[in-house]
Amino acid sequence: MLKNNYFFFFCYLFFFSLFMFFMGLYFLLKNLIIGIEWEIISLNSNSIIMFILLDWVSFLFISLVFLISSMVMYYSKFYMSEEIYQVRFIYLVLMFILSMFLMILSPNLISILLGWDGLGFISYCLVIYYQNVKSFNSGMLTILMNRLGDVMILMAIVWMLNYGSWNMIYYKMIIQLDWYMQLICVLVVLGAITKSAQIPFSSWLPAAMAAPTPVSALVHSSTLVTAGVYLLIRFMNMLENTWILKILFILSIMTMLMAGLSANYEFDLKKIIALSTLSQLGLMMCILSLNLKILCFFHLLTHAMFKSMLFMCAGIMIHMMLNNQDIRYMGNLVKFSPLLIMNFNVGNLALCGMPFLAGFYSKDLMSEMFLFYKFNLIFFFFFFFSIGLTVAYTLRLMMYTIFFNVNFFCLLMIYDNYKMIISMFLLLLLSLFGGSLLTWLIFFNLIFIYLFIYFKFMVIMFMCLGLMMGLFMFKLNNFINNKLFMFIYMFFGKMFYMPYLFTYLFSLYYITFSNYMLNMLDLGWLEKLGSQGLYKEFMKLSNFNNYIHLNNLKIYLFMFMFFIFMMFIYL
Known part of the structure; x- marks a missing residue:
């Protein structure tokens, strides 16, 4: 049913x-x-x-x-x-x-x-x-x-x-x-960046x-x-x-950089793909802040095609590895599940912007339009460096899951689940042909971008730079025992410490303060002046009253003798 x-x-x-x-x-x-x-x-x-x-x-x-x-x-x-x-x-x-x-x-x-x-x-x-x-x-x-x-x-x-x-x-x-x-526009933009997980609200994604x-x-x-x-x-x-878009541009550039660096130091398969989503969201916001809304919407559509397929591939890989998500245990999956890895590779290459796949048409167009704006060298470098980092963490993911030997149980039956792969077939076709299809539909007025030859090949140059950066970061893990490299690994791998800053930092302060208030007020002065203090005072009065009742005759005789003694003195 x-x-x-x-x-x-x-x-x-x-x-x-x-x-x-x-x-x-x-x-x-x-x-x-x-x-x-x-x-x-x-x-x-x-x-x-x-x-x-x-x-x-x-x-x-x-x-x-x-x-x-x-x-x-x-x-x-x-x-x-x-x-x-x-x-x-x-x-x-x-x-x-x-x-x-x-x-x-x-x-x-x-x-x-x-x-x-x-x-x-x-x-x-x-x-x-x-x-x-x-x-x-x-x-x-x-x-x-x-x-x-x-x-x-x-x-x-x-x-x-x-x-x-x-x-x-x-x-x-x-x-x-x-x-x-x-x-009001500032409030709407703040609402949008919380939902799209831009800095400083990235830790939830x-x-x-x-x-x-x-x-x-x-x-x-x-x-x-x-x-x-x-x-x-x-x-x-x-x-x-408006000035709001300038702030949005800076936040989106920082989000792209942070997500790209963090994905290069992450070992959880689903979190790597999630951080790639965060990087692409930063790219969309960056292009949107340049008032290129149709181009941003175009990338929104093309990105959805291959990103959903990547998550579906990750789900099958997790099932095959007995619900394990650590990419260090995976490897050599192309021999066990070639159809799955074919889908996974197409999604990864589309994410990188491989020519004539879905991601290429939007990312290449966005990068070339970015070159038309007069930005300084810092923004220029961070934008293209973040695009290069996409290639770096994708290469690292492919090396761990495809080229390395499997590090899991020696007796493990891995095979293609054809019923689940069928659901990704249409998304595979869209990842291959969806970019060109949407380009012909949305941009039916042809856009001719004329750039200097170095600028024209800038995207491919930074993709190659990202490839080398991925290899360098992969080799960097061998020096993880060094304290400096350990700090870099923790800083980049933990999203610039944002999960700690926006969860543990606030909760630690409030928990420490509430513990202080508990000891000072609830277990301290409020007990002294409140229930426990009143209880102790009433107990003293009750004991005194009980003492009087138990010694009633003695007290009466003592008072009588005291009265006679006073009369004798004064009279």
């Missing part, structure tokens, strides 16, 4: 994805934009309106989300076959897709919050799906980081009460003149790997982490030529 549920939802999502894709083509060719307003409630001068914006951007993105969701559903049919609570898993994934659907369709802050908050809450339920302490800690870190973004959206909603409407696209003309509207692998394939390709990027693409008209 459960397997039929998986197959039913797979068919439903797949056909709905095809319908949305053809609708997106129609709207793109006809250059149509349809806005639908539905007034839910009107209170005094404010109306809560559900605003739906239908254009080719929303249709193409919904089509891709539903396509990847359908593949994940079919994949989960076999991946989650041994789990007990499969019905709960199916409904959580469907609610997750519905939340993303609500968020994509509407540029109204009220209706965005429905999907935005739903994404955060359901992601928490999915991260803690496996009931253990690590999942609980990861889930709490995920939902608290995302809650910051929810609070920013709520503050923007409250502030926009002054303007009479929550449809931000109506206020493009006054953004340059009104300082308060710029403050690798921690969310505690969720099942099908969820990771969905979250890190087209839903949760891309929600912030999509939100800024929608509101980009308001952010044009």
Whole structure:
């Protein structure tokens, strides 16, 4: 019965994805934009309106989300076959897709919050799906980081009460003149960078790997982490030529660098792919801050194609290695599972930007457009160096999983799971041909980029530099006993200590302070002045009263004699 549920939802999502894709083509060719307003409630001068914006951007993105969701559903049919609570898993994934659907369709802050908050809450339920302490800690870190973004959206909603409407696209003309509207834009950008895990809110994204692998394939390709990027693409008209984009550019460059360096020192298979997602999110935000929103959206689509396939391959590899995620135990998998490694290699090469794969068309175009802007040498170097680091950690991952000898049990049956690989076949085709297909659809007006020959080959040069950097970092691990190299390893491998700074640092301060308050107040002065102090005083009075009652005759005779003695003296 459960397997039929998986197959039913797979068919439903797949056909709905095809319908949305053809609708997106129609709207793109006809250059149509349809806005639908539905007034839910009107209170005094404010109306809560559900605003739906239908254009080719929303249709193409919904089509891709539903396509990847359908593949994940079919994949989960076999991946989650041994789990007990499969019905709960199916409904959580469907609610997750519905939340993303609500968020994509509407540029109204009220209706965005429905999907935005739903994404955060359901992601928490999915991260803690496996009931253990690590999942609980990861889930709490995920939902608290995302809650910051929810609070920013709520503050923007409250502030926009002054303007009479929550449809931000109506206020493009006054953004340059009104300082308060710029403050609302800052809140929206802060909400977006928490959801898309930019610095300093990056620590939750690798921690969310505690969720099942099908969820990771969905979250890190087209839903949760891309929600912030999509939100800024929608509101980009308001952010044009503002100082906010300069801050966003610096944060995104730092995120690219941090994620690329951390992935080169990580040994967890899923965390390496998660950090590559973080690096690509930084790249999207960087290009978006240059006001190239269509190019950013193009990379958002191409990245989702191969990143979901990479996570699915990682899930099969983890199953084959008896739920082990350490890449140091893997190796020589190409002899045991050639079809799986073929998919894995295509995804890795597309991630690197190998010519004529899906990632090449967007990354090459973004890099060449970046060269048109007048940046100083520092930003220029960090941007291209971060792109080179993508090749470095991909090469390292391929060396550990393909070229090295297997370091796991000597008696281990590894074989291709054809049923799970079938679910990745369409994503494999999209990783091969999806980039060129989307290029012809989105950029039907040809863009001719004329660059000096050194600039034209700049991307390939830095890819080769990243290749050498990967080999150097791989050799650097041999000197790990040296204290300096150990510090570098810990600093880069722990995401610039961000998980410690934003979890342990705050919790350590509050736990230390609460322990001090416990000793000083709860176990100290409040006990002295409160319950224990009153108890001791009442016990003293009770003992005194008991003493009087037990010595009543003695006291009476003593007082009588004392009275007679006093009368004798004074009279």
